[in-house]
Amino acid sequence: MSDDKKTTPSLPILSAFTRKRGKGFLSFTTSELIAAIILIGILVASVFILFPQTKKRTKDVTAVDQVIADIQHAQAQAMGSLDSAQQKNIVFTIGSNAYSMSGKLRNLPNGVTVIATNLPGNTLAFNSLGEPTFGQGNRTITLTGDTVVTVHAITGMVERHK
The missing domain is CATH 3.55.40.10 (minor pseudopilin epsh domain)
Incomplete structure (x- = not known):
């Protein structure tokens, strides 16, 4: 077997959000995680603003x-x-x-x-x-x-x- 075997995430949808790192590991970047947290925070805040x-x-x-x-x-x-x-x-x-x-x-x-x-x-x-x-x-x-x-x-x- 070769070491350049492509590693894919267990859920196909995650492949669009992951990056290949080092020895074939897939992971989220820090900036992607921060962006996701900010987006969730904006959504939660909008719920409370829209529904007083x-x-x-x-x-x-x-x-x-x-x-x-x-x-x-x-x-x-x-x-x-x-x-x-x-x-x-x-x-x-x-x-x-x-x-x-x-x-x-x-x-x-x-x-x-x-x-x-x-x-x-x-x-x-x-x-x-x-x-x-x-x-x-x-x-x-x-x-x-x-x-x-x-x-x-x-x-x-x-x-x-x-």
């Missing part, structure tokens, strides 16, 4: 997830309570970026507020069976961006709507 609503949307989703998780947590606490008369509740303050969960203040991300609820007294409470105490019909909590969290009667199931 991405940050706002992420904030809205985070806030809704927090509210849903807190509602489910309050429901689980109520079901785990030994005292059947003790209820766990969440009190929403309209126009505020905070709400109270069993007496502890919970803050929503900046720019996200509670716009409206149809809960009696803006309070969501669960009994020891995990049932919401608001009676018949589903109830909603509306956050900034017209995101609506619905709490279903009887089951207490929580879901989001956009």
Whole structure:
């Protein structure tokens, strides 16, 4: 066998981007790697420049997830309570970026507020069976961006709507 055997990359597409070096090794040059890194950086930066609503949307989703998780947590606490008369509740303050969960203040991300609820007294409470105490019909909590969290009667199931 001769030593001038041509070495080809395992992927044919790489042959356009590689150079023959020394004893037949193929590799990328440093300038090619730097150019590729710069190009990737420009693409990533353009995504954030072209889509500024991405940050706002992420904030809205985070806030809704927090509210849903807190509602489910309050429901689980109520079901785990030994005292059947003790209820766990969440009190929403309209126009505020905070709400109270069993007496502890919970803050929503900046720019996200509670716009409206149809809960009696803006309070969501669960009994020891995990049932919401608001009676018949589903109830909603509306956050900034017209995101609506619905709490279903009887089951207490929580879901989001956009």
